Amino acid sequence: MWNLEGNTVLIKKSGELGESDVTPYEIYRQRRTFLQSGIAVAGAALTGSLWAPAASAAISLGDVRPGPFSTDEAKTDRKDILTYNNFYEFGVSKSDPAKHAHRMKTDPWSVDVIGECAKPGTYTLEDILAPHAMEERIYRLRCVEGWSMVIPWIGFPLADLIKRFEPGSKAKYVEFETLYDKKQMPGQRRRILDWPYREGLRMDEAMNPLTLMAVGLYGKVLPNQNGAPLRLVVPWKYGFKSIKSIVKIRFRETQPTSSWMEAGPREYGFYSNVNPNVPHPRWSQKRERRIGEFRKRKTLMFNGYSEQVAAMYAGMDLKKFF
């Protein structure tokens, strides 16, 4: 089994990815297909500095190997992934997180593990990451607002992490919490949502091989605005389920109430699976605009991951359990 107590950092310090097969970001920079404008992307000069916040992270990714379930669809421009974010802790505008997330300190970082498990405790980020091999997984991400991206994440299966805490038979759900600190997260000064941001999964969803704990994207450590240093990626659910900057994991018997469920119980359900047949009161959900594309495309059931996840919801009325 895993040795969690007081182990030293085992992450290889090999740093550069070099000849490995994962996505070095330069290669994938694509121009928007619908704008052949001769004027260069004004923001190109910005791209270097956008990664700067991640410099504070203590972790290095080590060797990253290609993982399963990756799509071969065109990846979203790295600059768009770094500048178009919903992370209300840093402001409600999509451009706010890239501007303000540098205030968040990700080193040192620790995660409280509590609730129905045999190994609760406070784990440092290094503890959390030590035993896991890093994989790159290229996933679709579908936002409830009707846009989508294709993102090359780096991380490891959440299931592997959860097993280390030895959840008991009463652990039917897992709840996650984002950092709550008004000094580092200026958006939390106003109660737009019931802070700290909370999300949850049913245990089988958490243990599904698709579910990823991400620590990087495009070959580098996560930038702060994308949820550094540790975030969830649940690609068959709307983006807000993929909670960022996690500081607490709680195993529980009853279904948790997420921040968005609290904010709008009729609009945001616990499951929030991507489903083109169940409209949100404000968005039809039948289609989506892939960032960088002009025309909209059809939204796929479970965001195209039916093969991996549909069985978990067999017999459930997905209109009722939205």
Place this chain on the structure above:
Amino acid sequence: MQKHFLKPLVFISGLLPAVILAWQFYADRLGANPIDEITDGTGTWTLRFLLITLMATPLKRLFGWGWPLHVRRMLGLFAFFYATLHLFTYLWLDQFFDWGEIGTDILKRPFITVGMLAFVLLLPLAMTSTRAMMRRLGRNWKALHQLAYVVPLLGVLHYWWLVKADVREPLVYGVVLIVLLAFRVRRGKVAVRTAARDRCAS
């Protein structure tokens, strides 16, 4: 001389937001989701012009400024101009003229229902804005143009219902509208009172 330059100046200023938006789109400066930015930009300017139009009378009353009244019609037509751009952005770049989807949106999404209603009510105002129409409609013209208060009210509601959690911005527009409405109501009351007094005196 001031009058000479007033209309061209307001005309150019009114076009400016559209020109800037078009340039930003062309230069790829609208960020990752430019079409969303255009929808939001044109919607915001519709609401702003609706409110600016309503300021002409209060400005005259409070400060004795006559010039806003001279350009009030143009300001109102700019509101209509941006509303039309806003609607077409939605019909074309958002829905690609999928009339089935558009119909469902209008019926099922309250914020679209209200936005559409606002546009439909704005249409007759734009169409009857000419001097000839004013003359033809006589007293009815004034009654019809009371809709100039209803349209931004629906616009604020539309905005309120489309934000996910943070109502701060629609709130700001709402407060401005309430102030303008309050001014109108008060003025109405004063007018009634003066009329009554005049009648008694005679």
